Amino acid sequence: MSLPRVFVSNHTVPETMYDAFGTSVEVIRNTEYDRASILKLLPRVKPHGLFWCAGVTLDKEILDAAGPQLKVVGCMSSGYNHVDVAELKSRGIPVAYVPSTAKDSVSNVAILLALAASRRFTEGRWNIEQGRWKNHFDAQWLLGQEISDSTVGIVGFGGIGHAIAKKLKAFGIAKLLYTGHKEKPEAKELGAQFVDQETLTKESDFIFISAPLNEKTRKMCNADFFSKMKNTGILVNVSRGGLVDHDALLKALKDGEIYSAGLDVTDPEPLNVDSELLKLPNIVITPHIGASTFRARNAMGNLVAKNILLGLKGEKLLTPLDI
């Protein structure tokens, strides 16, 4: 009897994932990254399970190419804006994702960006490179903002938002606000106050975006949002670039409407090499490395594999995407 087949959409997934699958399935990995190669391979493979990586949209066309024998999908990401969940639901195909597996690595990058953006890392580095680091003491040089004693606002208090809040407690912040679609009991334990988005925008010194991208949140950080932020305010986004209107952000940073920004995610990705954002002194940008640690990637891959094995047996998934 032939083994169930699992198609891995991107060959760069961690090798440990193959151990997690064991010998009960046949794993076929795509040797390319792109949509065209996936669409070509799927009808030949006829997979029972799909191991899906961010970067290529999982939609009707992909599901049609995979075929009606498909039983389960496992996504190796906490974000799911690249997945047509409604289409999967309508076909009765369960889908898993890995919502909290990378919460430590992503929240660490969020804090790194907040510190770097508030302490003028980009500008400081340029000063060194351009020989503007003077050989005398200047008490006014490169003064930044302090996270200690600040008011922090978190947009989206899921696993990552919660991890950011918990870690920031160690920095001695003065006040913690959060907003989202509902109040969270775990936020109360951290002394976080549930407020509406406008209050959070106006009162926060640091704003962290860790909410999913959907039609409600798309471009929520727009010109109006920036006009309400403090001029000394710092925006950090570790969620998806689509939550921020980048033209409005560029203007807000240029005009001094906000102090600085730290982005791990941009729109588009990759960011154009000639993007005006890269020319600004008051922004720190990293190339979507939130979940890029050996530990996080291994954990994400293993959890996806476990979910797919359960789905193939028709059992309940460990981390289903239930929206």
Ligand SMILES: O=C(O)[C@H](O)CO
């Ligand atoms: O969604 C996630 O898990 C990260 O952004 C990596 O894609």
